[in-house]
Amino acid sequence: MRNKSIKKLNNKMNSKKVIVTFLILVCTIFNIGAQNITPDSKVLYKKVNGDSLYLHLFKPEISKKPTAAIVFFFGGGWVGGNPKQFYQQSKYFASRGILAISAEYRVKNTHGTSPFECVEDGKSAIRWVRENAKELNIDPNKIVASGGSAGGHVALTTALIKGLENVDENLSVSSVPNAVVAYNPVSDTTLKGYGSKKVVGRETEISPTDQVKKDMPPMLIFHGTKDKTVPFENAERFTRLMKEAGNDCELVAVDNMGHGFFNGDFFRKGTGNKYFNLTAYKTDVFLEKLCYLKEKPTLAENIKQVSCIGDSNTEATYPKFLQEKLGENYQVKNFGKGGATLIEGTNHPYFKKKEYKNSLKFTPDIVLIMFGTNDANVKWCLDKTRKTKFIGTPQEEFKSQYIKLINTYKRKNENAEIYVLTPLPIYEHAKSRDPEIKKRIKHLYDWVIPIIREIAEEQNVKLIDVNKLMKKAYKYTVDGIHLNQKGYKILAKKIAKEIK
Template structure:
């Protein structure tokens, strides 16, 4: 009900099919376009959470609306999930990579700068965003691999960063526990990243975010970790999506995100 309410209050400007799948209807990108912006602008692609099992692009509609008002093209991406499509997390990673690649390939159509693609997401969606940057393989057949599926920047909200026994989801990824674990795949040359994580998160340990940030810096990558004392899992959700969301936490994550994007030169003057 809450997701439906959000969709009625904020709507994307267009839906664009980006991938055909065997398990059902084609996957779509929910595109929000800024008004009165000339030239190529950065693009922010959001991946929803839900344990790779459920979820909706509507989760990030309010964030997408916030940042299209600040001059970005913003996109909430669909991807396959276990409950609806009977797939494992590796298929979700494949779809996330397909989405980033499609966006970059069609930069002209979208009016974006293909070298300023930001992957963002919360929880399992944060995992997918991080995987597009660091996890090797899991590319869809038939796609042009000459076009990179790696984003230029990462914005992560209590993301799943360790899929081994020390993190979240090992029973879902099984033998792929390290191959799909971003913290185990970090290499130098990674995109500038911001991680926002609640210290009271009982679903995805805060320690995972600390360790990821440490490994990122050891590899020479830029990573900003913003801890939220007392915040539990899903603290970043918007009040439009979840009526009981903490408005102050939500506003803070928007401003932290905006400051990060501004530091990287991605927001209009």
């Protein structure tokens, strides 16, 4: 199939691409994942019943020799979904020197189809890539099928299922991939697994566990041990059956994770890249063993997610500088909120802010909590008309709310390292906007800092005495409370030293 789209594709692939430096590659694209990722091009691979299906291509740097190719299929229960789900993975593997593709295929909500058409389209995509290997500059014997959930099922079935081929295609070209990588795939479509109601009367026809045979391509399977959508037992059983048939099949069990854990920050905003990195790294190693990739992965396998929690001194730039200091093995996110307090009845009680909710969604491994500057403000702590459900003194409320905050992160991740930070020093300053700054300073040292020290000891969490570490910060303050950029850089450096 050598149409106009292939000629355009060939011309584009002969143009020189800009080489991104290793540091930016790791720290910006894959550790942060915040930028807008788009494919280099889209190419039509199939027309069926009036529908046009495209492959979203992510091209490697120009190579004289043909490269391997990996084709991703998105998840969505064969009902919905979007190729963008695998843009972050595609971007990474293209950077590693192979052609990466995120494929469209028909789904029920858009095309009124069943899982059987999904399988047919997956086979069509693999066949098209192999048939056009020369134009794509790939090795037709190094094609990987990959995907997540229902898309993982599509990837598995391209290797396992005979039939369901589109008769209008060149069937002399194989639709079977040379390797498979599947992320929490549907591997059993009977009552023991997922999707039996969508394949009534044909439950075993496209059920991977029921179609295992010898001489299958090597496979790598990722599955969360607490997956409530596709039972982890299905992945264990599929892997066992594959090995019993003499096939190479590896299962990576990801402890305590549910369905869809492999998605990164690009597709699942705010979740972080911890498990994106883990799965991409292990996929990279798997492909390197097959000689589809060269050299070591260019991203960290295990990263720690760091949540910076606090008020305007957190919302400022110290988290950005902290990321620079900690490096690629950490992903730092800023969940600070200007004016935030732990006591209720203020303009910005932290528990009611989106920053708090987003910090929990991130599921941090390290939590840095710095509150008290605004809680010490006379405007709030001495306001007898302040609306709060807490019965007791402002000091008791501050301590109670602080402990409550700590416990929410402990429940989210029982292994999280939690640090409580004493607030930055407060100074009398010509640009201060607080007419009661002297009282605020007094409150800070009379009860805020002592309470934080008590909490650290009582709750068995770590203390970072920022107030002491930054005791000479006056020359960096801009208004007696906040620092300039140099000051926040120094703060980040000191915090990094404490937690690294």
